[in-house]
Amino acid sequence: MATQHTDPLTLEVVELIGTVVARYYEEYDHAAAEHSLTGAQARVLGLLSIEPMPMRRIARKLKCEPSNVTGIVDRLESRGLAERQPDPGDRRVKLAAATETGRETARRLREGLTFAREPLADLSVAERTVLRDLLRRMLGDDAAE
Numbered sequence: 001m002a003t004q005h006t007d008p009l010t011l012e013v014v015e016l017i018g019t020v021v022a023r024y025y026e027e028y029d030h031a032a033a034e035h036s037l038t039g040a041q042a043r044v045l046g047l048l049s050i051e052p053m054p055m056r057r058i059a060r061k062l063k064c065e066p067s068n069v070t071g072i073v074d075r076l077e078s079r080g081l082a083e084r085q086p087d088p089g090d091r092r093v094k095l096a097a098a099t100e101t102g103r104e105t106a107r108r109l110r111e112g113l114t115f116a117r118e119p120l121a122d123l124s125v126a127e128r129t130v131l132r133d134l135l136r137r138m139l140g141d142d143a144a145e
Contacts, residue, residue, distance in 0.1 A: 027115040034112065035105055040064075042109055044072045045098060048082055049106035052097035069096075081105055 025039065032042035040062070047058055055073065059066040073096045076082035081102035087093040098106060120128055 023115050027113055031109050031112040035109055037105075037109075040068075041072055041076055042106075044069065044096075045076055045081055045102055045106045046109070048076075048096055048098040049103045052085065052095040054087065054093055054095055058096065076102065 028042065029039040032039050035042070037045065043062060044058055047053065047061060055066045055069045058069045058073075062069070073082055073084070076096075077084065080099055082096055083099055084094045085097055087095050123131065
C-alpha cells in the first residue's frame, strides 16, 4: 500500500499552491477582460506571441481539446490578433501565429499582471531559480511542454 503524504507541511504546501493558482487565474482573467478577451483567449494569445504553433501543440500546453483551440483561434483571428499560416517545415500543417497587434496586446496584458511578478521580484535570482527548478521537478516532463 502506498504511503499517503498527509503530514501538516505537505498539506500547507498544497494549500499555498492552490491559493497561488487561484489568485493567478483571477488576475489573469481580470487582465484579459480589460482587453476584451476571455482568460482562454489571453492564454492562447500569450503562447502565440512567443512563437507560432500548431493547434495540437496549443491544446497540449493548455490541457484541452484541439477543437476548443480552433474556436479560440477563430475568435482571435476575427479580431486581427492571430492568423493561420502554413508551417514552413510541412505545408500540410497550419500554424496559428500572433499578428503584430496580437503581440502588442499580449505584451500589454503581461505588463498588467502584477500578482506573480511583484512578489517574485522580492526573491533573489538564486531563490527564483530554486523555485523554478522545484516547480519543474514537480511537473516532470510537463514543464518542457
